[in-house]
Amino acid sequence: MVISTEGLTFTFGQQKVVKSLSLNVPEGSIYGFLGPNGAGKTTTIKLLLNLLQTQEGNIKIFDKDLRSNRIEILSQIGSLIEQPAIYAHLSGKENLLNRALLLEVPTQRVDDMLKLVHLTDAAHKKAGQYSLGMKQRLGIALALLSDPKLLILDEPTNGLDPNGIIEIRELLIRLVTQHQKTVFISSHLLAEIEKMATHVGIINYGELLFQGSINDLASLSQPLVQIEANNTVDAANLLTRNNFNVTEVNDHHLFATYTSKQQMGEINSLLNKNGYTVYSINKQQKDLEKLFLDITQPA
Ligand SMILES: Nc1ncnc2c1ncn2[C@@H]1O[C@H](COP(=O)(O)OP(=O)(O)OP(=O)(O)O)[C@@H](O)[C@H]1O
Numbered sequence: 001m002v003i004s005t006e007g008l009t010f011t012f013g014q015q016k017v018v019k020s021l022s023l024n025v026p027e028g029s030i031y032g033f034l035g036p037n038g039a040g041k042t043t044t045i046k047l048l049l050n051l052l053q054t055q056e057g058n059i060k061i062f063d064k065d066l067r068s069n070r071i072e073i074l075s076q077i078g079s080l081i082e083q084p085a086i087y088a089h090l091s092g093k094e095n096l097l098n099r100a101l102l103l104e105v106p107t108q109r110v111d112d113m114l115k116l117v118h119l120t121d122a123a124h125k126k127a128g129q130y131s132l133g134m135k136q137r138l139g140i141a142l143a144l145l146s147d148p149k150l151l152i153l154d155e156p157t158n159g160l161d162p163n164g165i166i167e168i169r170e171l172l173i174r175l176v177t178q179h180q181k182t183v184f185i186s187s188h189l190l191a192e193i194e195k196m197a198t199h200v201g202i203i204n205y206g207e208l209l210f211q212g213s214i215n216d217l218a219s220l221s222q223p224l225v226q227i228e229a230n231n232t233v234d235a236a237n238l239l240t241r242n243n244f245n246v247t248e249v250n251d252h253h254l255f256a257t258y259t260s261k262q263q264m265g266e267i268n269s270l271l272n273k274n275g276y277t278v279y280s281i282n283k284q285q286k287d288l289e290k291l292f293l294d295i296t297q298p299a
Contacts, residue, residue, distance in 0.1 A: 001024050001025060001026060001027070001060070001063070002025050002026065002027045002029075002061065002062060002149070002150055002182045003023055003024070003025035003031075003048065003059070003060070003061050003150070003184065004022075004023065004024050004025070004059075004060045005021050005022055005023045005048075005057060005058065005059045005060070006022050006057055006058050007020050007021075007022065007056065007057035007058070008020065008021040008022070008023070008044070008047060008054065008056070008057035008058070008059060009021070009055060009056035009057050010040075010043055010044075010047060010052065010054075010055055010056070010206075011055060012043075016206060017040045017043050017206045018040045018043050018044055018047065018206045019040075019205070019206040019207045020057065020207075021044060021057070021203070021206075021207075021208050022208065022211075023044075023201055023208070023211070024211065025182065025184055025199070026182075026198075026199060027182055028176060028180065028182055028198075029176070029182055029183070029197075029198045029199045030172055030173070030176050030183045030185065030196050030197045030198050030199070031182070031183065031184045031185070031197065031198070031199045031200070031201065032185055032186075032187060032193030032194075032196070032197030032199070032200045032201070032214075033045075033184060033185065033186040033187070033201050033203065034186070034187055034188065034189075034190055034193055034200060034201065034202045034203070035186075035188065035202060035203035035204055036188050036204065037188055039188075039203045039204050039205065039206065040203055040205070040206040041154065041155075041186040041188075041203060042081065042082075042154055042186070043206075044203070045079075045081060045152055045154050045184075045186060046081070047059065048061070048066075048152060048184075049074070049077065049079055049081070049152060050066060050070055050074060051081075054066070054067065061073045061077070061150070062076065062149070062150075075146070075148075076148050076149045076150060077148050077149075077150045077151070077152060078140075078143030078144050078145075078146065078148035078150070078151045078152070079143055079151070079152040079153070079154075080136070080139045080140060080143050080151075080152075080153045080154065080156055081152075081154040082154065083135075083139075084135060084136065084138065084139025084140075084142060084143075085139075085142075086127045086135060086138060086139065086142075087127065088126065088127055088128025089126060089128060090126065090127060091123060091124045091125055091126055091127060092114065092119050092122055092123050092124075092125065092127050092130065092134075092138050092141075093110060093114060093123040093124060095127050095138060095142065096110040096113060096114065096138075096141060096142065096145065097110050099142050099145055100145055103145060103146050105145050105146055105147075109145055109147075110145075113141040113144055113145060114141065116141065116144070116171070116174070117137040117138065117140055117141045117144075117171055118137065118167065118171075119134060119137055119138060119141065122134060131164065132159055132160055132164060133160045133161065133163065133164025133165075133167055133168070136156050136157070136160065136164070136168060137167060137168065137171065139156075140153070140156065140168075140171065144175075148181075149180075149181060149182065150181065150182045150183075150184065151172075151175065151181055151182070151183045151184070152184045152185075153172075153183065153184070153185045153186070154186050155186055155187055155188070156168055156185065157169075157187065157189075157192060165192060169192070169195060169196045172185065172196055173196055176198075185197075194214060194217075197214050198213065198214055199211075199212070199213055199214065200212065200213075200214055200217050218285070222257055222258065223258040223283050223284060223285050224247060224255045224256065224257060224258055224283075224284045225255065225256045225257075225258045225263070225264055225267060225281065225282070225283060225284070226253055226254075226255055226280075226281070226282055226283075226284045227253060227254050227255070227256070227267065227271070227278060227280075227281045228252055228253050228278070228279040228280040228281070229253075229254065229271060229276050229277060229278050229279060230276060230277045230279075231276060232249050232250065232251065232252065232253065232254045233249055234276075235254060235271055235276045236249040236254045238270065238271070238274055238276075239254070239256060239267065239270070239271075242270060244256045244257075244263075244267060245257040255284075258283050258284075264281055264282075264283065267281065268281050
């Protein structure tokens, strides 16, 4: 595991904001750390980066205890929390050159990083004139200068337009698949994370509600058959009498638990035979957004 925590707990005053977290982030993963605003994501990230002192529990990064190997571990982590620290009056390239000098990194890496984050064409533009998405990419380039093994990003797509979000997503996928990095990224948007993450942890009120691969998360939800028909209430009764498990009925649609393709055919012909008109019938994977709500807002 690149990151593993045990019983990680943190309290601000009286408020416990991180509760006994046991995170497991495998090497080479894009780990999506999901939770609504105020769930405790930033606090957890600050603990992982030793910006907050661990009060209870422990953190291992690269299989070493963070407390006793702080400098060695932190030198191999690149991070972006909130706004990237960028000098607005300097160009993107100058920002990177400055940091390269500070870190004693060969300046050749500056051009490599500009290329990696697709900012070569804007290298000489003042960073203050960059779009938000370009600033975030410059922030990621800064974080990558020292060639860290692990990248920790706190809501890097916040406030970006769809193109900006796609750029960041594609960049993170490149980092993992072509550059052997591990990425830990927090977000409150499940739809965004499901497009890139290999693993997911869901946190709410400081508690880890789910952790597993993206497939584990998807398989938690059973697919449904969505049927668009006339007279849905009567149609639903007919299906129930014929032992189909109807889960929801509204004016235009009814839903039943999906079991197989054959079952969809049977439903279709049963309804047709009994005089109903089926306008459409299809298999529907419960989307992860809804699943997230199910998990975070227990009935
Ligand atoms: N310095 C602080 N002092 C006191 N309480 C704090 C402090 N920082 C955060 N909190 C509280 O801790 C809780 C968790 O905040 P945190 O920023 O970790 O959540 P988050 O999941 O990152 O949310 P967001 O997406 O809004 O940043 C919140 O209730 C917040 O008000």
